[in-house]
Amino acid sequence: MKILAIESSCDELSLAILDDGKVLTNIISSQIKDHQKFGGVVPELAARLHLENIEWVIKSALKEADLSINEIELVAYTKNPGLIGSLIVGKIIAETIGAYLEVPIMGCHHILGHIYGASIEEDFVYPVLAMVVSGGHTQIQLLRSVDDYEIIGQTQDDAIGECYDKVARYLKLEYPGGPIIDKLAQTGNPDEFKLPIPKTENEFDFSYSGLKTACTNLINKYNQNNEEINKADFAASFQKTAVQTICEKFEKAVIKYQPKTITVAGGVSANSLIRQKVVEIGKNNKIEHIIIPKLEYCTDNGAMIGKFAQEKINISKKLI
Incomplete structure (x- = not known):
């Protein structure tokens, strides 16, 4: 099935085309330069x-995929x-294309899209334990299938990416x-500044609010x-x-739930230390499948939405 997937949840507009789960194109229109002067994303x-x-x-996506718009099936x-506002724009685009082509449309969850974006080049073996790290959400999710998942841990306040951006602003x-x-951080001393790790009721x-305040x-x-x-030392310590x-x-959570696959997803999954630590955790606990997404699938992108949609279709076929 040929899927046209749209991601528009924040400041990046991305359109991908997938054919039976294979990414044919993944065009991303970034707005970073437009929002930089404001120090953050301006929703309007x-x-x-x-x-x-x-x-x-x-036009770029169809050209790169070498497809006609009429070949799209979902x-x-x-x-x-x-x-x-950004979500509404994406929905209107999807509804317009769907109505024009007379094909179905599927609304997808952004966070699950990030998680399944990690599986674009290597399929998950369930159960999966996923660390979600982004500017707006930070969670640990346990997935038994694409339709059976639960959040077993999450931030009680700030997301990790939000914390990074606020500390950077103060620096x-x-x-x-x-x-x-x-x-x-890669040029600084991570032990120069002692910063707190707050305790929480749920294990x-x-x-991250306490860390942000301390910084x-x-x-x-x-x-x-x-x-x-010393900004390098402070960055490394933070x-x-x-x-x-x-x-x-x-x-x-890895020790308790014994997943067959672990992964990391979200914009902050591009962070070098996080990628390193997830691999270490997997190896230390003899996890067979350790999936670290390619950098191009870490930030918001249409391919992750298309992959999630394909997984939903696959499981619906199994149930027929």
């Missing part, structure tokens, strides 16, 4: 730019969660801060004393603590 601007860019995104789109780094902190939950207070203290903080906060809980 994101939705408007989606509308402005949709024509060339569709249109998938991100239904939720996300910025409401006067550009938006998005996550990749810059990751790069800086698999975690928190901003420390940076403010340096500023008030007219002292220059990253060590931020990653440890979730990875400790993730490993506990």
Whole structure:
């Protein structure tokens, strides 16, 4: 089945075309430069730019896939969660194409899309334990099938990506801060600054607001004393603590649930330390399938939505 998949939940408009799960094209229109001057995503601007860019995104995808629009058999789109204006734009695009072609449309969950995006080049062997790390969501999910999953742990406040961006802003780094902190951290001393890891009631939950507050207070203290903080050392110390906060809980979940596959998904899954730690956790616990997504499938993209839609179709066929 040829699926046209649309991802428009935030500041990236992406359109992918998949043929029986194989990615033929994955076009991404990024708005990072448009939002940088504001220090973060402006929802109204994101939705408007989606509308402005949709024509060339569709044309580019069809050209790269070497397909006619009439060959599409299903249109998938991100239904939720996300910025409401951006989601509405994606839904309208999907409904319009679906109505024109007289083919069905499928609304997909953004977070599950991220998880299944990790399986584009290597299929999951269930059960799967997934660490979801992004700018808006941070969770540990247990999946027994595409229709049987549960959140066993999640942040009680800030998402890890949100924490990265806010700390980067206090360090006067550009938006998005996550990749810059990751790069800086590789040249710094991760033991220079001692930062807190909050305790939570649920053994698999975690928190990032305390870490964010501790970082901003420390940076403010340096500023008030007219002292220059070593940004590389601070970035390394922050990253060590931020990653440890979730990875400790993730490993506990691996030990308890004994999954056959572990994976990491979401925009922050591009982080070098997180990728390293997930592999270490898998090897230490003799997990047979350790799936680390290609960098192109870490950020929001249409291919992940198309892959999720294909998995939903596959399981529905099994039930017939």
